[in-house]
Amino acid sequence: MHSSSCRMSPGWIVGLLVLLGTGNVMAAAEPKPRLVVMTDIGGDPDDEQSIVRFLLYACDFEVEGLCTGFGHGHTLQWASRRRITRPDLIRKAVDAYGQVLPNLLKHRADYPSQEQLTTLIKDGSNGDPHSVGPGRDSEASDWIIRVLDRDDPRPVWFAIWGGPRELAQAIWKVQTTRTAEQVAAFKRKIRVHSIVDQDRTALWVKEKHPDVFWIYSNGQFRGFFREGDQAMVSPEWLERNVRTGHGPLGLIYPPKAAGKVGVKEGDTPAFLYVLPDGLSDPERPEWGNWGGRFERSGRGNEFVTTQDLCDGAPDKLYPVHRWRTAYQNDFEARMDWCVKPFAEANHAPVAVLNGDASRHVLQIETNPGATVRLSAAGSSDPDGQALKFCWWTYVEAGTSWAAPSIQGAEAPEATVTVPTNASGRTIHVILEATDAGQPPLVGYRRVVLKVSGEPVPPPPGARVVDDEVLPPPRKIMKERTRP
Numbered sequence: 001m002h003s004s005s006c007r008m009s010p011g012w013i014v015g016l017l018v019l020l021g022t023g024n025v026m027a028a029a030e031p032k033p034r035l036v037v038m039t040d041i042g043g044d045p046d047d048e049q050s051i052v053r054f055l056l057y058a059c060d061f062e063v064e065g066l067c068t069g070f071g072h073g074h075t076l077q078w079a080s081r082r083r084i085t086r087p088d089l090i091r092k093a094v095d096a097y098g099q100v101l102p103n104l105l106k107h108r109a110d111y112p113s114q115e116q117l118t119t120l121i122k123d124g125s126n127g128d129p130h131s132v133g134p135g136r137d138s139e140a141s142d143w144i145i146r147v148l149d150r151d152d153p154r155p156v157w158f159a160i161w162g163g164p165r166e167l168a169q170a171i172w173k174v175q176t177t178r179t180a181e182q183v184a185a186f187k188r189k190i191r192v193h194s195i196v197d198q199d200r201t202a203l204w205v206k207e208k209h210p211d212v213f214w215i216y217s218n219g220q221f222r223g224f225f226r227e228g229d230q231a232m233v234s235p236e237w238l239e240r241n242v243r244t245g246h247g248p249l250g251l252i253y254p255p256k257a258a259g260k261v262g263v264k265e266g267d268t269p270a271f272l273y274v275l276p277d278g279l280s281d282p283e284r285p286e287w288g289n290w291g292g293r294f295e296r297s298g299r300g301n302e303f304v305t306t307q308d309l310c311d312g313a314p315d316k317l318y319p320v321h322r323w324r325t326a327y328q329n330d331f332e333a334r335m336d337w338c339v340k341p342f343a344e345a346n347h348a349p350v351a352v353l354n355g356d357a358s359r360h361v362l363q364i365e366t367n368p369g370a371t372v373r374l375s376a377a378g379s380s381d382p383d384g385q386a387l388k389f390c391w392w393t394y395v396e397a398g399t400s401w402a403a404p405s406i407q408g409a410e411a412p413e414a415t416v417t418v419p420t421n422a423s424g425r426t427i428h429v430i431l432e433a434t435d436a437g438q439p440p441l442v443g444y445r446r447v448v449l450k451v452s453g454e455p456v457p458p459p460p461g462a463r464v465v466d467d468e469v470l471p472p473p474r475k476i477m478k479e480r481t482r483p
Contacts, residue, residue, distance in 0.1 A: 030276070030358060030359060031062075031154060032060065032061050032062045032276065033060075033061050033062065033154075033157055033274045033276060033282070034061070034062045034064050034147075034152070034154050034155065034156045034157065035061040035062065035063055035064065035156070035157045035158075035159060035271065035274055036063075036064050036065035036066075036067060036144065036147060036156060036157070036158050036159070037051075037054065037063075037065065037066050037067065037159050037161065037271065038065075038067045038068075038069055038124075038140075038158055038159065038160045038161060038162060038163075038164065038166060038167065039051065039066070039067070039068060039069070039090070039161040039162055039267070040068075040069055040070050040071030040161060040162025040163065040198065041068060041086050041089045041090060041161075041162075042068075042084070042085065042086030042089055043070075043071060043162070044257055044258040044264075044266075045254040045256070045257045045258070046254075046257035046258065046260070046264040046265055046266050046267060047089075047161055047162070047267060048089060048093070048252070048253070048254050049253055049254055049257060049263065049264060049265045049268075050161060050265045050266075050267045050268045050271075051089075051090065051093045052093060052096075052242075052249055052250070052252065052253045053265060053268055053331055054268070054271055055093060055094070055097040055117075055249065056104075056249075056331070056334040056335070056337070056338075057271065057272075057275065057334070058097075058111060058112050058117065059104075059108045059110045059111045059112070060275055060276060061271070061274070063112060063116075063117065063120060064120065064147045064156065065120050065122055065140070065143055065144065065147055066090050066094075066117065066120045066121045066122065067121075067122045067123075067124055067140035067143065067144070067166055068085040068086060068087045068090065068121075068122070068123050068124045068140065069085065069124035069125075069129065069140065069162045069163050069164075069165055069166050070085070070124070070129035070162055070163050070165070070198075070199065071129075071161065071162025071163045071196075071198035071199065084126060085123055085124050085125075085126055087121050087122075087123045090121050091118065091121060092252060093249075093252060094114060094117045094118055094121070095114070096248040096249045096251070096252050097114060097117070097249055098114030099247065099248040099249070100247045100248060100249050100338040100339070101113070101114060103247075103337065103338055103339060103340070103341075104337050104338060106337075106341060106342050107337040107342055107345065107347065108337075122138075122139045122140040122143040123138065123139045123140060124138050124139075124140040124141070124165065124166045125137075125138040125140075125141070125165065125166070125169070129163050129165050129199045129201075130163075130165070130199050130200040130201060131165075131200075131201070132165065132168050132169045132171075132172040132201055132204065133172060136169050136172075137169060137173060138166060138169065140166040141166045141167070141169035141170045141173065142170075144158075144166060144167055144170040145170045145173065145174060148170070148186055148189050148190065149186075154189075155188075155189050155190070155191045155213075156189055156190065156191065157191045157192075157193065157274045157282070158190065158191065158192045158193070158194075159193055159267075159270035159271040159273075159274065160192060160193065160194040160195060160198075160270060161195055161267035161270060162195075162198050162199075163197075163198040163199030163201065163202070164192065164194055164197070164198075164199065164201055164202050164205065165199050165201045167190070167192070167205075168201035168202070168204055168205050169201075171186075171187065171190075171205060171209060171212075174186050175208075175209075184211075187209060187211060187212050190212050190213060191213045191282070191283075192212065192213060192214045192215060193215040193217065193269075193270040193271075193273050193274070193291065194214065194215065194216055194217065194270070195217050195221050195266060195267050195269070195270050196217065196218065196219075196221070197216055197218075202214075202216075206299065206300060206302060210299065210300025210301060210302075211300060211301050212300075212301060213301050214300075214301060214302045214303070215273070215285055215294050215302075215303045216294075216297070216302055216303065216304050216305075217269060217270070217292060217294075217305060218304055218305050219305055219316060219317075220269070220292045220293075220294075220305040220316055220317060220319060220320055221266050221267070221269045221270075221292065221320065222266060222317055222320075223269075223292070223316075223317030223318060223319065223320030223321040224264075224265055224266060224268055224269055224320050224321065224324075225260055225262075225263055225264045225265065225266065226317055226321070227310075227315070227317050227318070227321050228321035228322075228324050229321075229324055229325065232263075232324055232325065232328040233260075233262050233263035233264075233324070233328070234262045234263075235255065235256075235261050235262040236262075237262065237263070237328070238253070238255065238262050238263055239255075241331075241332040241335060242331075242332075242335050243255065245339065246335045246336070246338050246339055247338040247339045249335075249338055250335055250338065263328075269290070269291040269292050269320055270291065271291070272289070272290040272291040272327060273289060273290065273291020273292060274291070275289070275290060275291070276359050277289075277290075277348075277359065277443075277444055278351055278358075278359040278360075278443065278444040278445045278446070279430070279444035279445075279446060280361065280446060281360075281361050285303040286303075286306070286397065287361075287394075287397045287428065287446075288308070288319050288394065288396070288397050289323075290320070290323045290326070290327050291320070292305070292319045292320045293306055293308065293319035293396070293397065294306055305319075306319065306396075307319070307396075308322060308396045309395075309396065310322070319396075326441075326442045329439035329440060329441055329442075330348065330441060330442075332439050333345060333346045333347070333348075333437075333439055333441055346383060346435065346437035346438060346439060346440075346441055347381075347382040347383055347437075347441065348382075348435070348441040348442065348443050349379060349380065349381045349382075349385075349387055349433045349434070349435050349441065349442070349443035350379060350380050350381075350382070350433075350443050351376060351379050351431055351432075351433040351443035351444055351445045352376060352377065352378035352379045352380075352445070353374065353375070353376065353431055353445035353447060354374060354375050354447075355375070355377070355378065356445075357378065359445075361445075361446045361447070361448060362445070362446070362447045362448070363447070363448045363450055364447055364448070364449055364450065365450050365452065366418055366449050366450070366451055366452070367418065367451065367452050367453070368418055368419070368420045368421070368422055368423050368451055368452070368453055369417075369418060369419075369420045370417075370418050371415050371416065371417050371418070372415070372416045372418065372449060373413070373414075373415055373416075374391065374413070374414045374415070374416060374429065374431070374447060375412065375413050375414075376389050376412045376413070376431055376433060376445075377412060377413070379412070379433045379443065381435045381437075383435065383437055385435040385436040385437050386435070386436050387433045387434065387435055387436075388410070388433070388434045388435075388436075389410060389411060389412050389414075389431070389432070389433055389434075390409065390410055390431075390432045390434070391406050391408070391409045391410075391414040391416075391429055391430070391431055391432075392406070392409065392429070392430050392432075393406070393427065393428065393429055393430075394428040394429075394430050394446075395428075397428040398425065398426045398427045398428045398448070399425045399426045400419065400422040400425035400426060400427050400451065402419035402421050402422050402425075403419070403427075404416045404417055404418055404419055404422075404427055404429075404449075405417045406429070416429060416449065418449060418451055421456050422451045423451055423452070423453030423454055423455055423456050424451060424452070424453050424454055424455030424456070425451050425455065426448055426449065426450055426451070427448070427449040427451065428446060428447075428448055428449075429446070429447050429449065430444065430445075430446050431444065431445040431446070431447075432444060
């Protein structure tokens with residue numbers, strides 16, 4: 001959340017999305033992202049941490065698979081030649097979820113049933129995790145083909161916490177059994193967010209199928225638990241807000257993982273990146289959100305880690321940990337949903353931008369030197385709490401090195417003055433609506449200002465990627481970026 005204080009504006013709290021008689025918050029009537037989790041659970045315990053958080057967000061996705069596989073976390077098992085996947089650990093987590101589900105449903109009516117999630121657990125191959133080919137099909141790889149073949153135009157996001165072998169095997173099988181046109185249609189629906197590319201089949205996909213949309217988080221995911229405010233990922237925070245007094249799901253959250261006591265969850269950014277919270281569009285990796293920010297690698301349709309400014313210096317972990325207060329508060333609140341009635345827990349506000357109550361990013365065409373009026377009128381809080389409003393410029397996400405001035409940055413109505421030297425560039429303005437609950441939660445919206453005119457020459461030191469000018473880090477004013 002933004003560090004500066006914001007004015008309280010109770011008069012703007014209208015239009016509560018509450019079910020009569022229950023207080024149950026309903027999700028916006030928009031299609032949910034289709035998502036398959038691929039996990040090397042049973043290696044580093046941080047996968048067992050991430051699955052707990054993921055289940056609390058199962059209401060925000062159309063979950064279509066919980067697939068096992070291998071990854072770096074299984075090094076010791078491979079050294080001893082114990083090639084064992086652990087679907088039982090997913091079932092253990094889903095069973096714990098089932099025990100708290102009756103209470104979760106008091107807060108969101110769209111949580112999937114325990115039975116539904118159990119049917120989605122699909123086991124990967126116990127063979128060589130680095131190869132694809134004849135005889136290498138698995139329950140998981142066959143299931144992935146069925147998911148992608150469904151008559152649904154929406155893409156399928158693969159949150160890969162381990163290795164991508166099961167997805168690679170699915171692609172291999174399709175390429176050997178279908179026409180080139182059918183293979184191309186199959187691949188167009190694939191969206192990957194891969195944590196580290198933990199087996200060699202990732203390289204196989206990128207070399208043989210470079211058109212597959214692939215976000216490669218080559219280190220940025222560590223911002224989930226490194227740097228920033230360590231108190232919010234500490235053992236004390238974990239015991240207080242997750243493991244103690246929060247029911248069976250909190251109890252199975254491991255208190256430590258490889259290299260970290262407390263919250264690690266190095267894989268969690270892979271699904272938080274797809275979370276439909278109004279902050280970004282996952283089809284635009286360069287825009288950034290809770291799961292990080294990425295840029296084109298120059299190899300096919302691959303995106304890799306990029307940097308944001310932290311205290312004036314470029315930092316590849318900052319695109320994730322800049323949001324830590326918000327995503328940890330949100331996790332804390334959802335753990336409360338496991339055991340508390342609606343009236344005793346907090347729920348995120350609904351941010352409305354210029355009358356638009358959806359979660360879509362708005363795009364406004366404007367001119368150099370123009371003023372753009374932005375309004376949060378209609379924003380609301382399900383718990384009837386007062387809201388604070390903050391508008392800020394995410395400079396690194398845009399293509400203009402000049403940040404605009406914002407009048408009323410802490411008010412429901414703001415006026416943005418476009419810099420005169422921003423011709424042909426884009427400027428990203430973020431709205432945060434923060435409630436007064438415990439813990440405080442944030443509702444987001446984003447507007448992209450598309451400035452008309454011929455682009456002015458970039459300043460010395462600017463980087464050009466795909467014909468777009470990226471702001472040179474040392475030229476971005478720290479006070480214009482979100483802390």
